[in-house]
Amino acid sequence: YVHTERSLSELTRVIGKMLGVAKGLGAEQFVGICTAAFRKATNGAKYLAGLCEQTGVRLKIVTQQQEALLGFATASSVAGDLAEHEIVAWDSGGGSFQVTGEWDGETHTWMRPVGSGVATAELVKGVMGKDFSQCPTPNPVSVTQAQGLAARLKKAIGPPPQWLTTKLAIRHVKLVGIGGDMSIFRLAEELCGKAVLTAPDVLLAVENMCGKTDRDLRTLEGVPAAQKMPHNVIPKLVLLYVVLDLTGAEAVDFRQCNGNLPGVFVSEDLWEGL
Known part of the structure; x- marks a missing residue:
């Protein structure tokens, strides 16, 4: 790259x-x-x-670990109705995702080098067998191809750590997804009509988006995230579904923000010397 x-x-x-x-x-x-x-x-x-x-x-x-800590600080800032020990922060970008929370008095992170861009490339190259440089969009995607991507992503990501699945099983703990207008969470929110998203919600959205062309998605009313970036609609939704399924999370609660800006703002080490 x-x-x-x-x-x-x-x-x-x-x-x-x-x-x-x-x-x-x-x-x-x-x-x-x-x-x-x-x-x-x-x-x-x-x-x-x-x-x-x-x-x-x-x-x-920043390292992926530093990015994860900034994501947790961001989630703690935008989810002011929750205490830090009630939050598991999920930050998912184009090249990686980080899931971070406190457990046993320490901050733990599950990090994987899989994001929406990686998922899109995997769909085009791995599932469809096409040259990504010559085929920048996978659309239209069939249900079978979306299922194939889900299987590949599950294998690439692997099982989540025990601290995470144990913490997410606690009733008052919430998985908080953070991101902006083009994030996987925003896309799912626009398609599902709600900010608290379950695995079945996202799976239904995947099925509804299968078979659509880029042109279809660019004219999809009320879904700017699909209109602006139609090529990775299916990869984003499949990645979102896979992580929810792997962790066993009841749902992810999307809180919109401009990237990790709130976390950057409160991280004093980034501002030292200015």
Whole structure:
């Protein structure tokens, strides 16, 4: 995986736009974190240096463990109605997911290098046997192909740790999914019409989306997450279903946020020296 000059230019533009908004609101200090896309890229560090130079923002590549802790801090912030010991945070992006919670007085994390982008590539290459560079979308996806992806993802992810399944079995504990407008949770919320999502809810959504083309999904009323990114609708939903099924969670409670921004905001080590 390699970042291109085109992606550097686009990301510089986006960060510049966000800086303008932040400064307009009175912000004076700026930091940012870089996750799986930078961890996996062979030129991630070099690319990051260029971004820092062009934007003037302190950007840092964080480990998956650090990302998990930021996700837990974010979930604790946006789920203010819950105590920290009642929260298991689930942060799922394009290249990885992290599930984090407190158990036996310590913070534990289940981390897997599987995200919506990885699931999309697995569907195209592994299930359909196509060249991902020549076939950027898997749509339309059949029910059989979606089932094949689920089987492959279950094998790739593997069983969850005992601390997680034990904690999720406690009645007052909630699995809290965090993410923005394009997250797997937001997509499922828009399709299911509710923020608290069970495995059967998501499975029904998968079945309803099978057979649809990119054009169908781009015109799907009331579902911006599908309209903007039709190519990974099925992979996102299947990944969501698989993790719910593997953990045995009763449901995931989606709390919307802008990435791990709340966690970054309260993490003092990221701001030291500014």
